[in-house]
Amino acid sequence: MELTDRVERERLAKEAVYAEMKEHPIDLDGLYNALVNTIHYDYVGFEHKRKYYMPNESRTYVFSNYRYGTLTMEILARSLHQLVGDLHDRHLKFHCEDWIDYRNLGMPYRVRGAKDCLYVTSARPGAGVVPGDKILEVQSMPPERIRAYMRNVAFNSDIPERELWGGYLRMARSLTVEHADGRRERVETPPCPPFEENYPVEFRMLEDNTAYLKLERMDREAIDALLAQHSGDIAGSKKLILDLRRNVGGDWDACDGLLPYLVDRERSLTELFGDEGCWCLFTENNCNRRYDVLSAFRATLSDPEEIAMIDRELALYKDNVGKGLVYLPPEPVEGTVTPASAAPEQVVVLTDTFCEDEGEAFAAQCKRCGSKVTVMGRPTMGTLDYFDPITVAVHEKMTLSYPIRMTHAAHEGRGISEKGLPVDEYIPWTPAEIGRDLILERAMAL
Secondary structure, three states: OHHHHHHHHHHHHHHHHHHHHHHOOOOHHHHHHHHHHHHHHHOOOHHHHHHHOOHHHHHHHHHHHHHOOOOOHHHHHHHHHHHHHOOOOOOOEEEEOOOOOHHHOEOOEEEEEOOOOEEEEEEOOOOOOOOOOEEEEEOOEOHHHHHHHOOOOOOOOOOHHHOOOHHHHHHOOEEEEEOOOOOEEEEEOOOEOOOOOOOOEEEEEEOOOEEEEEEOOEOHHHHHHHHHHHHHHHHOOOEEEEEOOOOOOEOOOOOHHHHHHHOOOOEEHHHHHOOOOEEEEEOHHHHHHHHHHHHHHHOOOOOHHHHHHHHHHHHHHHHOOOOEEEEEOOOOOOOEEOOOOOOOOEEEEEEOOOOOHHHHHHHHHHHOOOOOEEEEEOOOOOOOOEEEEEEEEEEOOEEEEEEEEEEHHHHOOOOOOOOOOOOOEEOOOOHHHHOOOHHHHHHHHO
16 A cells, blocks of 8 residues: 555656646647747858757757657757757857746855866855865766766856856765865755845955956946046056956946046047947848837837838848848948047956957957957957847747847857957966956056
C-alpha cells in the first residue's frame, strides 16, 4: 500500500508539472516556423551570425519532451531563449510574457570568467558568496564542462574574461565554492527576487588634480546636473578620467556637454559622430510591420513637424518594399564642437566588456576627439553593429525583437560584434582586480 501511494503521489505531481501545456496546447510547428523564418529572412545580422544558428537542436529537444509528455512552459521558453541568445546579438531578443522569465530574477552577485573557474567580483549581502570566492562548479559541473556542453556559444564569447554568465547562474540552485582560505563548500543559491540595479553617475576629485567621472548610465538629466555643479573642477583639472566600464546605455546625447573638454581642436559634428550611413533590410515583412507601427503613431500626433518627419519615414518603407538590403547614406549634420577655453590636458577613458549601447557609442565618439584622449582597459561589448529593432509576435504570448539595420562598417566586415571597440592600452583581467582597481591605478599613472 505504501508503494502504491508513493507511485500515485509521483504521478499526480508529474501531472501538475506538465498540466499547463496540456490545458493550453501550443502549435509548436507554427511557433518554430514563425521564429525561424523571421530570424532567417528578416533579421539583418543573419548572414554574419549563421555559424551559430542551430534551430534543429532546439526543435529536437522541445519536440522530444513534447512526445514523452514532459514539455513544460519553462523548458520551451528556456530553449527558445537559448536559440536566440546563441546568435550573440544583444539586440536580438525573445520574450515570453506568460512565464516568470529567469532573466527577471535578481542576480545577487557578479562573476568574471577564468579558464577553470568563475571568480566572484561583487556580491550583495546574503548572496552566499563574497568577492574573491572561486566558483568551481555550477550544479556539480565545472565551467569548462558547461562551456563544452553549451557548444562554447552560450556566454556571448569564447574568451573567458568577456563571458556573460548572469543568465545561466540565475537558474543555478547550487555552487561549489572555494573561499580565500582554501576551504571548499557547497552553497545553495535559491531564486533571488528582482531588485533595482544601481548605475551611478558620480564625480569626485582624485589626487594630482585629476577629475574622475563614473558614468554607468547615459542619463542626460543627471550628467547635465553633474556638469553644472562641477564644470569648474573639470575645467581646472590636469587630467580627466571618464569611467565607462559598466555603462549600460541610455540617452544618445547625454554626454554632449563633455565634448568641449575632450576635443583637441574644433571638430565638426559629422566628424565626431563618424556616421558612414547604414544598410536597411527592406523585406516585405519588415516594411509592413514598420509601416503599421508608424501609421498608428502618426495618428496620435498633432505637431506638423513631427507628422512631416513620420511621413518621410512612411515613404521610405513604402518605396522600398521587398527591395532587400539597401544602403542609406548618413543624414547631414551641421555644427561644430569648439575646445573649452579651460580644459584638462589629458583625458583617459576607461572601458570594459560591460560597456554597451549608447555608452559604447560615446566611447567611440571619445576616440574621434583627437590626441588628448587615451582609451584603456578592455574592449567594449560590441553592440553597435545591428540596430533599429522591430518586435513581432511569434505566438500570442511570445515575441521576438530583431534589428533591421546594420552599420556600414558591419556590412564591410569591419564591425565590432563579439570584439568590441579596441582600446589604446589593453589591461587583461586578473583576480588581483577584485581587491584593487588596477585600471584606475594605471590611468592615474599615465
